[in-house]
Amino acid sequence: MNELSEKVLGGKQGALHLAILAVLLLVxxxxxxxxxxxxxxxxxxxxxxxxxxxxxxxxxxGILSLGQGMFFGLGGYCMAMFLKLEASxxxxxKIQTTPGLPDFMDWNQIVELPxxxxxxKSLPLTLLLVLVVPVLLAFIIGMxxxxxxxxxxxxxxxxxAIALILSILIVGQQGYTGGxxxxxxxxxxxxxxIRTDSAKYCLYFMNAxxxxxxxxxxxxxxxxxxxxLLLAMRDKEERVRFSGYDVARFKIFIFCVAAMISAxxxxxxxxxxxxxxxxxxxIVPSIExxxxxxxxxxxxxxxxxxxxxxVNFGKTIFSExxxxxxxxxxxxxxxxxxxxxxxxxxxxxxxxxxHCSFSMLRARWLKKVPKVTGERQ
Amino acid sequence: xxxxxxxxKLKKGLAAYPIACAxxxxxxxxxxxxxxxxxxxxxxxxxxxxxxxxxxxILHSATGTMAISETGSxxxxxxxxxxxxxxxxxxxxxxxxxxxDGASDWPTFAEKSKKLLENDKVxxxxxxxxxxxxxxxxxxxxxxxxxxxxxxxxEGLEQSKNVFYTGQEATQQxxxxxxxxxxxxxxxxxYLIGSDYIWPRTSMKIARKHIEQHLGGKVVGEExxxxxxxxxxxxxNKIKLKKPDVIYAAVVGGSNVAWFKQLNAAGLxxxxxxxxxxxxTEDEVLGIGGENLExxxxxxxxxxxxxxxxxxxxxxxxxxxxxxxxVIGDVTQAAYLGPWLWKAAVERAGSFDVDKAVVALPGYExxxxxxxxxxVDPNHHLLSKLRIGKWLKNGQAEVVYESGxxxxxxxxxxxx
Numbered sequence: 001m002n003e004l005s006e007k008v009l010g011g012k013q014g015a016l017h018l019a020i021l022a023v024l025l026l027v028x029x030x031x032x033x034x035x036x037x038x039x040x041x042x043x044x045x046x047x048x049x050x051x052x053x054x055x056x057x058x059x060x061x062g063i064l065s066l067g068q069g070m071f072f073g074l075g076g077y078c079m080a081m082f083l084k085l086e087a088s089x090x091x092x093x094k095i096q097t098t099p100g101l102p103d104f105m106d107w108n109q110i111v112e113l114p115x116x117x118x119x120x121k122s123l124p125l126t127l128l129l130v131l132v133v134p135v136l137l138a139f140i141i142g143m144x145x146x147x148x149x150x151x152x153x154x155x156x157x158x159x160x161a162i163a164l165i166l167s168i169l170i171v172g173q174q175g176y177t178g179g180x181x182x183x184x185x186x187x188x189x190x191x192x193x194i195r196t197d198s199a200k201y202c203l204y205f206m207n208a209x210x211x212x213x214x215x216x217x218x219x220x221x222x223x224x225x226x227x228x229l230l231l232a233m234r235d236k237e238e239r240v241r242f243s244g245y246d247v248a249r250f251k252i253f254i255f256c257v258a259a260m261i262s263a264x265x266x267x268x269x270x271x272x273x274x275x276x277x278x279x280x281x282x283i284v285p286s287i288e289x290x291x292x293x294x295x296x297x298x299x300x301x302x303x304x305x306x307x308x309x310x311v312n313f314g315k316t317i318f319s320e321x322x323x324x325x326x327x328x329x330x331x332x333x334x335x336x337x338x339x340x341x342x343x344x345x346x347x348x349x350x351x352x353x354x355h356c357s358f359s360m361l362r363a364r365w366l367k368k369v370p371k372v373t374g375e376r377q
Numbered sequence: 378x379x380x381x382x383x384x385x386k387l388k389k390g391l392a393a394y395p396i397a398c399a400x401x402x403x404x405x406x407x408x409x410x411x412x413x414x415x416x417x418x419x420x421x422x423x424x425x426x427x428x429x430x431x432x433x434x435i436l437h438s439a440t441g442t443m444a445i446s447e448t449g450s451x452x453x454x455x456x457x458x459x460x461x462x463x464x465x466x467x468x469x470x471x472x473x474x475x476x477x478d479g480a481s482d483w484p485t486f487a488e489k490s491k492k493l494l495e496n497d498k499v500x501x502x503x504x505x506x507x508x509x510x511x512x513x514x515x516x517x518x519x520x521x522x523x524x525x526x527x528x529x530x531x532e533g534l535e536q537s538k539n540v541f542y543t544g545q546e547a548t549q550q551x552x553x554x555x556x557x558x559x560x561x562x563x564x565x566x567x568y569l570i571g572s573d574y575i576w577p578r579t580s581m582k583i584a585r586k587h588i589e590q591h592l593g594g595k596v597v598g599e600e601x602x603x604x605x606x607x608x609x610x611x612x613x614n615k616i617k618l619k620k621p622d623v624i625y626a627a628v629v630g631g632s633n634v635a636w637f638k639q640l641n642a643a644g645l646x647x648x649x650x651x652x653x654x655x656x657x658t659e660d661e662v663l664g665i666g667g668e669n670l671e672x673x674x675x676x677x678x679x680x681x682x683x684x685x686x687x688x689x690x691x692x693x694x695x696x697x698x699x700x701x702x703x704v705i706g707d708v709t710q711a712a713y714l715g716p717w718l719w720k721a722a723v724e725r726a727g728s729f730d731v732d733k734a735v736v737a738l739p740g741y742e743x744x745x746x747x748x749x750x751x752x753v754d755p756n757h758h759l760l761s762k763l764r765i766g767k768w769l770k771n772g773q774a775e776v777v778y779e780s781g782x783x784x785x786x787x788x789x790x791x792x793x
Contacts, residue, residue, distance in 0.1 A: 036495040040488065095788060107534065107579055172573065172603065180574045180604065181509040182483065185516055195520050274516055277483050277509070319485075320492065323439050323478035 007223045008216045017302050018215065025208040035197055042204045042272045044312040045211055046072075049265025050289040051296060051304035052211075053258035056218050058290070059298035060227065061254050062234030063151070066286050067159030068262050070166045071134040073281030075263025077170075077177070078133055080276035081117060082126040083186035083194075084178075102183070108175030116176075123190055130267045131260050138259035142252035149248070151237070160283050167282035182277025186270070194271055207268045214261050215301050221257065222301075230254060295337050297346025306345050411469030419468055419728045422522075425498040426729050431470045433458070433719075434477060434493035436504030436514075441481025442630070447506045449660055450528050450712035451476070452699050454503045457716035460694070467720050468729070475499060479506075483513040490514040494521040500729045501526065503715040506708070508532060508576055515540065524731045526715030529708050530655075530678075532579035533787040538735060541718060542758045544711040545678055546787045547580050550655050552587055553763040553780040554676030555625070558653045559592045561778075564622035566597045570612060571627035571656075573601035580627050580655060583792045590791075597621050602628070607635035613643045616650075624652040633661050637669040647672025653765075658706030659772065667772040679710040679748040680766045680774045691747035704772070710747050717743060718753065750782075758785030 009015035029041055050068050058064045090099040096106040101113060119125045141162060145155055170177045178184070186194070193199060221227055232240045233247055241247050270276045279285065296307020314333060318326035341348050416428050425432035435454050437447035458472050466472055475497050477489040486505060493499045494517065501524040505511040508531050518525050518539040525540045533546035558564055567588050571577025581599060588594040597619045600612050616624065628636045633656070640646070652673045659681050662670060681692060681704060691713065695705055718738060723729055726737035739755040752760040760782045766774025 034496070036491055039491070043488070103534075104575070107532075107575060107582075109582070168603070174574065174578070181512045184512045195516070273484060273487065275484075275487070275513060277513070279482055279484065316488075319478050319480065323476050326478065327440050 008220050010219045010223060014219065018212065021215075021302055021305060022208075022212050025211070026205065030201070030204070035200060038204055039200060039272065040312075040316060041309070042200075042207055043269065044309050045207050045305075046265040046269040046272065047289060047292060047312065048211055048305040048308040049214060049268070050262045051292040051308045052215060052218055052301050053261040054290060054293040055298055055301050055304045056221065056230075056254055056261075057258040058293065059300075060222055060234065061230045061251065062237075063251060063255065064153075064156045064290070065159045065255070065258070066156045066283070066290060067163035068258070068289050069283075069286035070163045070281050071138065071259040071262035072266040072269070072285075072289070073166070073170075073276070073278070074134040074137065075130050075266030076270040076276040076280060077183065077266075078120070078126060078130045078263075079267040079270040080183040080186060081120040082123065083189060083270065084183045085117065085120055086190070087185060087187045102178070103185075104178045104181065104183075105175055110175045114176050130263055134259040134263035134266075135256045138256045139252060142248075142255045146248040146251040146255075160286065163281060163286050164283055167278045170278040170281060177278075180278060182275055182279070184275040184277075186274045189271065195274065200272070203268070203272050207272065210264060210268065211305070214264065215305070218257075218261070218301050221254075226250065226253075291334060293344075295334070295344050297344030297349075299343070300346030303344055303346030303349070310345065414468045414727065420500075420730065421728070422730050422732075423498060424500045424729050424731075426470065426500060429470055430473050431467060431729060432473045432475055432497060432499045433716075434475050434497065434499040434502040434504065436477045436479055436486065436489050436493060436502055437506055438481040438510075439476075439478040443479075443481040443506060445664075446630070446660060446708070447479075449704075449706060449709035450504075450506060452703075453528075453695070453705075453709045453713035454715055456695060456698050457713050459698075461716055461720055467723050468727075472716070477504075479504070479510055483507075483509045486510040487513040487517055490517040490523070490525075491521070494518070494523040500524070500723075500731075501719045501734075503528075503712065503719075505529075508574075511535075511540075522731050524719070524734060526719060528712035528715060530711070532576045533789070534579065536756050536758075536787050538757075539731070540757060541715075541738065541753070542785075542787075543714045543718065544708060545761060545763075546758055546785050547576075547583050548786050548789045548792065549678070549758075549761065549763060549783045550676055551580055551583050553783060554653055554655065554765060555584060555587050555592060557676075557765055557778050557780075558623055558651065558674065559588075559594060562622055562651050564651070565594050566619070566621045566623075567594055568597055568616055568619060568621035568624045569599040569626075570624060571601055572604050572629045572632060574604060577601065577627035577629070577656075581625075583789065584625055586792045602632065604632070605630065606632055609636050609639045613639060613645065616645065617643065622651065624650060626652055626654040627656045628654070629656050631664075633657060634665050637665045637673075641669050657768075658708065659704040659774070660706035660709070662768065662772045663704060667768060667770045670768040671770050673768055674777075675766045675768065675774060676763060677707040677766060678761045678763055679705075679707045680764060680776055681705045682766070682773045683748065683764070683776060685747075685749055687745050687749065688747040714743065714746055714751065714759075717745065752782070754785050756785060756787060758787060760784055 009018055030038060050072050054068060084102045088100060088102045093099045093103065096103065098106055098111050119129060145158060171180045188194060229240060229245060229250060233250060237247060292308040292311050293304045295311050297303030315330060318329045337344065411428050416426055420426040435451060437451045438444050458474055461467065462471050475493060477493060479486040479489060493502055503526045505514055505527050506529050511527055515537060519537060523539055527540055527542050528544050530544040530550055531546060569581045569584060571581055585596050588596055598615055653676055655676050657675045658677060692705060696703060721741050722734040722738035725741065726733035739753050742752045744750060748761060754760055762782055763780040764776050765778040767777050768774050
């Protein structure tokens, strides 16, 4: 038990940091902010899923994916398809040529529900597909890339290209996907109106809770033997290979896990914001998400969450205060981070705040009271 | 209307005066005092209305790819608001603007709408431009019971209690224009081309039905190109092969530059080929260059070159505010109508409450619109005229045809 909690929480210091984050997200922010601002935080938290997936993949695995947006988008689209079918009942769409179909299909002269929309009539199947579809895509990409030993910058470029292809596909096939408008006007989840205030609170807590769980899952992966191998592969891939490990399989695995975590964020995004659009699938959002992780610190799971919150908060505040100048301010922030704090927020924390850490305090206390026994070594 | 009349009866001496002036939009001095309209009475839903001010939102893309198109709308809305303030504001209250940037990103539009409605409690929002941004923001306006004035000509198929559409819906722009060109050019064969998203697709659907069922013509080709695409070689080859009497185009944004330049390079200029477009305004012509467009036609409800007293004043005011070189396109004019219509709605209702203003506006006739006369239909769109403009080398259009007032019909029967 102790050992498991050690692994999941990352030791006492890790547990402390996680607890601070949990208290911030689950107690302090809901108490301090009105529902509108809290909704924004909820949206940022969905991006944080992608940021922690990048900590796994990029910070610890050395695999820089510039296409994480596509997994976020796929998860979001799967959820949106379910919600859209529920919102398009024959009564509320009676004005259309073919009632009962999503409105964008009607505009595009599609008279029958396409086959791949069929599974999204069922909620359990949808929840399953939210996870399976992105993982399947990641598996296929991983098989094609890693078994051929495609890595480094080539891998980054290819993921970027795939993200672009996917967004073009979604925009181009608007009869089936809603095109550039995306899937909009989502109302209920199995009869539960997701637009009400109580639902918004409920989704916010669900979202934050899932994020904490995902951090714990990621921590478990990183503290296991697999996590050590991941680091080893990042630093000296050939040595790991010569030691007899199948590097490709490990890489495919971590790529799939990262895809799954991103997809959960996407699905929660759709639920909270009430729509999904191709603008989350392409290159720009994918790179933005890498920036979130970089600002937070690409080695630190919790740092990535703070990074995401900080960047998005800055984005919102700057754009509200200076609607015509805010992009320059954001650009300045990124340049400053890269130039002065290459390890991001987590790096600053490590550098300037080591004395506050839990183990240090304990060590000092132990020095003062030397005759304490029974402490675990 | 009733509220306003009651107010007028109370102020017997001025009974006829304010109403006539409000209708004509010609109040030169403030005749309405905020004290006559206590804040508690004109604002029962907690909007940002004080004894001397009222807050409104402007929500367009000031950054990103759409900024070039939406800037004109921001300018027009600010101009209208400044003019209303000079006339004493609305119900004696000066309008304060909160501007937000949609950043050409549809989810941002939803986020900022929410901010304007829930945090700032604005009484009205003037904004959105692309259909996608409106679709993203619409659920927010419906849920928070906000009021949006949307300026762009668009595909129709929508009607919301919370939105007034000051641009044309598809049938207003398409049917009369096709009728005109069919007669003018004795056109039998048509080639449809558009950018690939909902507005061109819906427009072409309506155009095809009209051509086939009402004009007895034939559609010899229908092509869609991806947004932002600049390769028109194969389309132009097909057009050369099919030799249509008319090209009917709804190509948007940056693609337009390539489209017209490549047409000219292929020898298909206005002397050899007729084209009617529903997506080119003075704003686009700035980028395309008048020489590449000369002789082609656009179907719009407004052109900068319109000759009437309202427009002369509008163009002069706009240039005074934003420089001699600025041009005014169709959407810019429609955006300019938004604040004036909202003023009318609030004054007719005698209240800033959205529910009351929304009911008060239909039936209102705006006599001071630069496009001439518009009337608000019960379906929240405007009755307006359609004009055909023939493009000149200098980037301006010569109006060659003007229809009668066209009833808006966002859900056209027989065209779906």
